[in-house]
Amino acid sequence: MTNSTRNELSFEPDLLLINAALVVVSGKWRLYIILILGEQTLRYSQLSERLPGVSEKVLASELKALVGLGVMKREAFAEIPPRVEYTLTERGRLALPILRQIQQLGQIFN
């Protein structure tokens, strides 16, 4: 049976996959950060401006985690002043349509 046929007939919940997905989106800021970067590449300072309620420490830690998970990449340019930019990876961009749908889920339960 192909995967797609199987999907239609019976969808098998898989705890490992669920947890791999939730690590990417859980927490107050991760999904928001990813969706912002889905619109455009941003410098650290621009990201920080879009997240006024988030401390530097929390933002730095969330960005590091998302880079580690392979959702986005960090590029540092040797300029004066130094420039650091964040961009979605290919996998991050692949996930973007689903990630945007999670926000739509909020409309159902809001």
Added chain:
Amino acid sequence: MTNSTRNELSFEPDLLLINAALVVVSGKWRLYIILILGEQTLRYSQLSERLPGVSEKVLASELKALVGLGVMKREAFAEIPPRVEYTLTERGRLALPILRQIQQLGQIFN
């Protein structure tokens, strides 16, 4: 501008919607419980069997939260022995395709 046109042109991340969505799926078991109920209505004992690693206390609390969020409903039947069944609500069923996609997200980042 219609909603769908707006969506295509620029997707606006919305922290309130994101958080309303994350409450439904966050935690180790919520999404798994919802996906199991997406297949069929289950008695409490059947749910409990599908979640062998979860304590009665945690399961009861997660079920109560999901009922409170409007994702599923609890029906108690006055039989001997008493029967309690959990079923997705209409909203829960509406959300199901997106919730299943979250699991697919796990395949991208696994």
